[in-house]
Amino acid sequence: MAYGLHPVRNANGGTLRTNNFCDYKIADDYNTALYRGDPVIVVADGTIAKAIGDEGTESTTTIVGVFWGCDYTPDTGAYSGVPVFDSAWPASQSIQGSYANAMVYDDPNTIFKCQSDQVSTAFTQASVFAGTDFTWVAGNALLKTSGVYVNSDSPGALTDGQLRIVGTAEDDGTWSAAGTAMDILVMIDEGFWVNRPASI
Numbered sequence: 001m002a003y004g005l006h007p008v009r010n011a012n013g014g015t016l017r018t019n020n021f022c023d024y025k026i027a028d029d030y031n032t033a034l035y036r037g038d039p040v041i042v043v044a045d046g047t048i049a050k051a052i053g054d055e056g057t058e059s060t061t062t063i064v065g066v067f068w069g070c071d072y073t074p075d076t077g078a079y080s081g082v083p084v085f086d087s088a089w090p091a092s093q094s095i096q097g098s099y100a101n102a103m104v105y106d107d108p109n110t111i112f113k114c115q116s117d118q119v120s121t122a123f124t125q126a127s128v129f130a131g132t133d134f135t136w137v138a139g140n141a142l143l144k145t146s147g148v149y150v151n152s153d154s155p156g157a158l159t160d161g162q163l164r165i166v167g168t169a170e171d172d173g174t175w176s177a178a179g180t181a182m183d184i185l186v187m188i189d190e191g192f193w194v195n196r197p198a199s200i
Contacts, residue, residue: 002137004037004146005066005112007105008169011187021068022106024048025099026089034089035139037146038067039162040104042192048102051162052136063162064192065106067146072100088144108193113169113183116150122178123152123165131161131189150184164189 009016026034027047034040039051042064051063069087073096074080081096089100105112114134116123123132137147150163168175169183176182188194 001140002115002117002147002149004035004139004148005039005114005134005186006037007066007110008113008185009111010107011109011111011166016110019103020105020107021103022065024064024102024104024106026070026072026102028095028098028100029092030089031092033091033139033141034067034070034102035144035146036068036087038139038148039063039134039188040065040067040102047099048104050136062190062192062194063188065104065188066110066112068103068105070100070102073097086144088139088141106193108188108191111166111185111187114148114150114163114186116152116182116184118152118176118178118181120153120178122176122180123182123184124175125168127152127165128167130165131163132165132186133162149181150186162190163187 007016025047027045032050034050040048041051043049048064070089071083071085073083075096076094132150134148135151139146163186166185166187169185
């Protein structure tokens, strides 16, 4: 089962510090659910939104990082006025104040683990350092985890792709054949903190 992007280590050789994320904002009533492991973008009002990804259909702007949770205070319902700390953002959640706090892994040197579907064709050792795109699938509302995975059908050229393949994440260091999903290591290649666009 796909689970999105999970941070595992830092490319500069340092140990990945647990909960080493930065605070971003989610707008009150933002109408799309976010789950732990979802890639996110920044938008013009200074908040974050989901990054839409698919093979050949990339996000309209660069990825700022990976959503890891949020905190907010609902202003309606049974928990109105009670602070909530969660690994998911419920779509269209009404809150006290204008913004919820979002925790995002945004270090551009972070290496993430992600599932590759390996459906029609399979990544191999020859795919390392190639670019690839992720596919957006709605997250698991019960487990509150992302449904994002990497589509292995056509790894891109070295300069093409939202993500850069770094290697296999399998314990035995192997690559699975087509038809057997596997875990791979990736870095965000089309990233806000990598390319630093002039504006959003």
